[in-house]
Amino acid sequence: MQRNATCLELGSRMFWSLIVTEWVTHGSLYQFERVTISALYEIFLHRLRYSPEIMEINNFIATIKSYIKMDFEDEAYQPVMQFVNTMFEFLTAAAELKNIPEGAEFDDDRAFYKLNVSSYLLNVDKPELLQSFINSMYESYLDKKNYTQAALSLELLANTYSWNPTTFLPPCQAPKFPSQSEFKRKEALYRLIASNFNKGNKTEQAVEIFQELLEAYNKFSFDLKGLSYCHTELAKCFIELETAGSMESTYFKISFIGLGFPTSLRGKEFIYEGLPFEHITSINHRLTRMYPGSRIITNEDDAKKLLSSSPFGKFLMLDSIWIPNI
Numbered sequence: 001m002q003r004n005a006t007c008l009e010l011g012s013r014m015f016w017s018l019i020v021t022e023w024v025t026h027g028s029l030y031q032f033e034r035v036t037i038s039a040l041y042e043i044f045l046h047r048l049r050y051s052p053e054i055m056e057i058n059n060f061i062a063t064i065k066s067y068i069k070m071d072f073e074d075e076a077y078q079p080v081m082q083f084v085n086t087m088f089e090f091l092t093a094a095a096e097l098k099n100i101p102e103g104a105e106f107d108d109d110r111a112f113y114k115l116n117v118s119s120y121l122l123n124v125d126k127p128e129l130l131q132s133f134i135n136s137m138y139e140s141y142l143d144k145k146n147y148t149q150a151a152l153s154l155e156l157l158a159n160t161y162s163w164n165p166t167t168f169l170p171p172c173q174a175p176k177f178p179s180q181s182e183f184k185r186k187e188a189l190y191r192l193i194a195s196n197f198n199k200g201n202k203t204e205q206a207v208e209i210f211q212e213l214l215e216a217y218n219k220f221s222f223d224l225k226g227l228s229y230c231h232t233e234l235a236k237c238f239i240e241l242e243t244a245g246s247m248e249s250t251y252f253k254i255s256f257i258g259l260g261f262p263t264s265l266r267g268k269e270f271i272y273e274g275l276p277f278e279h280i281t282s283i284n285h286r287l288t289r290m291y292p293g294s295r296i297i298t299n300e301d302d303a304k305k306l307l308s309s310s311p312f313g314k315f316l317m318l319d320s321i322w323i324p325n326i
Helices: 005-026 030-045 052-068 077-099 102-124 129-141 148-158 182-199 203-221 224-244 278-290 299-309
Strands: 249-257 266-274 295-297 314-319
Touching: 005 030, 005 052, 005 077, 030 077, 030 102, 052 077, 077 102, 102 129, 102 148, 129 148, 148 182, 182 203, 182 224, 182 295, 203 224, 278 295, 278 314, 295 299, 299 314
Parallel strands: 295 314
Antiparallel strands: 249 266, 249 314
């Protein structure tokens, strides 16, 4: 993946020969995909002196595709095309993640691409890479005291495990866990998730986690200490909800318009949860601090015109919306 035409041609031919050899030898590209994505992830993770940019990635994939001369009905055609397209998508996501600038205003973009990259690590069955990746997200959110996002990060990791009490897992360094059953690993993660939801004043979400954990104890383990722990924590949550009352959050629809925004935001609309009873002027100030140089638009017709023209600069269209409590 070099700009030099000779290097690009040589590297592409070598990679294509590896694809052909792997298919002829094994009749599958799954193991090759695992190894390739793992190696590429290491290149981007450690930010070596050189890592490919979008232009080099596009040229490399286009060159690889130019070598594919198979008939559509050939049994190798679909697996090969799927492999090449997966490589392109992964490389693009990794390059976009690497190119996101430092700073809190880009945290949403960074989280979007981290989740995208983590999905590829999960698909190629590389648990150690995925665990380390999610742990870095988790610790980053803890440093910023964003406990809700910290909990959601751990939930991604917990979802990769089942409630199997007989399967044993090796020790994990990031996050740090001893050798234990799959059930115990998921149980420990669920307790951490609930704790972080409580710290982030998301008591309702903590209740849902404890209820899922309670169901797991009943179905798979019948751990009396675990059952006692869940009922005790649920009682604390219910008391908290009763005394604090239900604070109704304010929600805003935010449109990101203009080439000044990264591709993870550009031309997209999101629903943001504001603070309880937050006024639209408050969210205006917060967004302009997060995205310096942005211009706030209040007229929907103006927003539609800008969306259709993809202008330079950064424009934000805000609108208050009401979401009923379910």
